Every structure is written in structure tokens, then in C-alpha cells.
Amino acid sequence: MKVKAVLFDLFDTLLLIKKGEEFYEPSLRKLHENLVKNGIETDFENFKRVYFEVRDELYAKSAETLEEPHFNTRISQTLNRLGYNYSASSKVAAEATDAFAKEFACYVCLDDDTLDVLQKLHGKYRLGMVSNFAIPDCVRNLLDKFDLKKFFAIIVISGDINRRKPSPEIFQRALRKLKVCPSEAVFVGDTPSMDIKGAKAVAMKSILIRRKTTLTDAPNTVVWKPPENDVKHNPDRVIKRLRELPDILEDC
Numbered sequence: 001m002k003v004k005a006v007l008f009d010l011f012d013t014l015l016l017i018k019k020g021e022e023f024y025e026p027s028l029r030k031l032h033e034n035l036v037k038n039g040i041e042t043d044f045e046n047f048k049r050v051y052f053e054v055r056d057e058l059y060a061k062s063a064e065t066l067e068e069p070h071f072n073t074r075i076s077q078t079l080n081r082l083g084y085n086y087s088a089s090s091k092v093a094a095e096a097t098d099a100f101a102k103e104f105a106c107y108v109c110l111d112d113d114t115l116d117v118l119q120k121l122h123g124k125y126r127l128g129m130v131s132n133f134a135i136p137d138c139v140r141n142l143l144d145k146f147d148l149k150k151f152f153a154i155i156v157i158s159g160d161i162n163r164r165k166p167s168p169e170i171f172q173r174a175l176r177k178l179k180v181c182p183s184e185a186v187f188v189g190d191t192p193s194m195d196i197k198g199a200k201a202v203a204m205k206s207i208l209i210r211r212k213t214t215l216t217d218a219p220n221t222v223v224w225k226p227p228e229n230d231v232k233h234n235p236d237r238v239i240k241r242l243r244e245l246p247d248i249l250e251d252c
């Protein structure tokens, strides 16, 4: 069946995170500075220890439930553990999340091929984006910053709907919004156990972008990826650069 729609993962597919994990410490420092400004009295090292404890517990739970609690939740739980009673919907949690996201965004850049490829595909296919990210506003701000929103008919962010890839719900929601059936859509992403596994489970075709020869999975990242090997999820095609995509889609 002819391809009508192309869905993209965002991080490390269309946008790249510079220097691996380097964003984490400075982003966490900004978050902590913001909390101190709002009256939270704890030193950075203690805050960091409790933050990672909470974050890792939430990650472990997410791996089973495929839920995506908003980043504010980990802030409020960290604060609760430090003896402060702020909910995930509090201004204190929201401001701290913003501080983290602003710093993280400084480490994100466009892939050299992204604009050109999206321009080529736009108009020819219905385009959508499905991202696993616990700070949806950060994704929206990055799409604005790089002027990418105009290419997408639909944008689905896990933190908005509390479901993350590879859960079928997030893919099905995207397909429904695009008004295409799975056999008419292709998913493009860099993480086999989320992008490829999830797309295949709802009977979409999938294309893996593998820029490096070996995948390095980094569980300690804001864009959390489970340990995996990429063989068992068998994408339909593998590309090394986004610029390969327009031709590949022609014979999908």
C-alpha cells in the first residue's frame, strides 16, 4: 500500500542532543538554583542524590506501565522527600521544571538534514511527530525555536497524554489524528525498543536511523532509553542519514 503518512521521533532523530549527557549537571544546577530562590533549603549534592533516587524509581515504574508522568511530578516527589509539601501542579515545581528545560534546550541542535528533508516530504506525505518527553512545553519551544511546527499535521508528546512509546496507544492516537491506517504510515526513529517495537506492534512500517555503528544506550538521560539490542526489533529499513529518507520512502 502506498505510504500516505510519515511519523517521526524527535530527539536524536530530527533534533540532536549535543555532547551526550553533558546537559544533565548544568540543567540540574539551574533547577536547584531556582528551588533555592523559591525558599528550598538544601545543598546541591543532597538535592541531586534525592532527585536521582526519585527519578530512577519513576523510570523503573514507567518501564513497566509505559506511563509518562510529567517532569513536575519528579520535582514534587523530590521536594516531598526533602520535607517540603509542594504538589506537581504547584508554581514551585513548574518553575523548577522550566529552569531545567531552558538549560537542556541549549544542548539541542538541528540535524544538518532535518529542514531539507522535511521540506521535501511536506506536501507529499502527511507528517507527524511522536516524542517521548516528560516536559511537553520544552518540546513545543524547541519546535518553535527551529521552526519545525509548520511541517507537522499532528504532534503527540508522551508527557501530555501519560503514555510513552512503545505503548500502542500513543501510536494509535497519532494515526487516528492523521486519519490514516497503520499500513499507510511509516515511523522513523533512532531507538529500536521504543520507535521500532511500538510501530511494528500496531502494524506500521518502520525505519531505523542509526548514525553510529553501535548504539549506546544511556539510561541516565532525560530522554530515557531502556537497555536493548537493535536486532530483535527488526526495522523494515535502516538509514545512516536523514537525507536517505525521501528515496527510501518511494519504495516502502
Ligand SMILES: [Mg+2]
Binding pocket: 009, 010, 011, 012, 013, 189, 190, 191
Ligand atoms: Mg529518539
